[in-house]
Amino acid sequence: MKKIAKITAGILAAASVFACASCKKDQGDLDYIKEKNVLRVGITVYEPMDYYNEDETDFIGFDADLAKGFAKELGVEVKFVLITWANKIAELNAKEIDCIWNGMTASEELSQSIDLSVSYATNNQCVVVKSENVNKFDSADKVKNANKIAVENGSAGNKVCEETLGLPMNKIAAVTAQADALTEVASGASDLAIIDYTMAYSVVGKGNFSNLAIVDIGKVSFDNEEFAVGFRKGSDLTEKANAYLKKCYADGTMTALLEKYSGVALNEEKLK
Structure with a gap:
């Protein structure tokens, strides 16, 4: 009888654990x-x-x-x-x-x-360049002909480069964050960056990015988002x-x- 009671108790304990695990899953x-x-x-x-x-x-x-x-x-x-x-x-x-x-x-x-x-x-995707280059990249065709474009890896800007502009990977500098893409342009490592206009509006022309400017979005911008x-x-x-x-x-x-x-x-x- 005691043996049966122990077995029954064990089954109930196992069922309780299973029920709790199922509860957590759901x-x-x-x-x-x-x-x-x-x-x-x-x-x-x-x-x-x-x-x-x-x-x-x-x-x-x-x-x-x-x-x-x-x-x-x-x-x-x-x-x-x-x-x-x-x-x-x-x-x-x-x-x-x-x-x-x-x-x-x-x-x-x-x-x-x-x-x-x-x-x-x-939001939309805008083009950011060094201030002296705002007229150099004021159309989609001119952007497409840039030597190197910086974007945040996996971002909407990255998608613009690959799908909208159809650029080869060697022309895209995919970095960790949008701020890193701006640093690429400020340092001269990339010709331009394609990032969120929401961010560009807030930081471009200030601080570490004081030498940068947004290309007129009336002339070139991508993807209403x-x-x-x-x-x-x-x-x-x-x-x-x-x-x-x-x-x-x-x-x-x-x-x-x-x-x-x-x-x-x-x-x-x-x-x-």
Whole structure:
């Protein structure tokens, strides 16, 4: 009898472990982050969306401030995690981060791998050159004939070079971040960079990039884009983010952020 009782107890214990494991497997992202008490936000240093404050103790920016508010609304802490942009999907799916909130261009291709929130801002790809070269690369054909073009690896600018312009790999300098692409141009290593206009507007002509200029976007620019926040496929955080973003638009939060962080264009059509 005791032997049977022990066997029965063992079976029940095993079933309990299996049930708990199954429970964890089926756990939604909302419960997951609440259990961890933290929302890990994947970013790169990208002014005016996500960048260090003056003493480099925290991240600020249009996206960073929105992400902080979202975490607060969910009742958890926020942690910003610097990611490699080309590996963003892998890092998200591996649960190294819980979302990508970094002026990310929404696309049909991307939506096949991850969930995308409602679009909250618009953007395009612009051309940045040394100030003296603004007339040298003021058309798509002239851009195509550049000796070397710097882009962030895996970015929309990278896609423009490969797909829109059809450039060979030896003409593309794919670097880790958009700021690195600008450094390539400032140093003379590349003729030009193709990056987000949102970032270029905020940093070009200032500080380390004071010798650079944006080529007139009325003459040359690429890919009208929409920004969205990325979540794991099937995440219950996506619906929460959609409601939060629309609320921030309706109550004036986003308008207030525009006064702090210039260069962002709201996607009002999608936020209404």
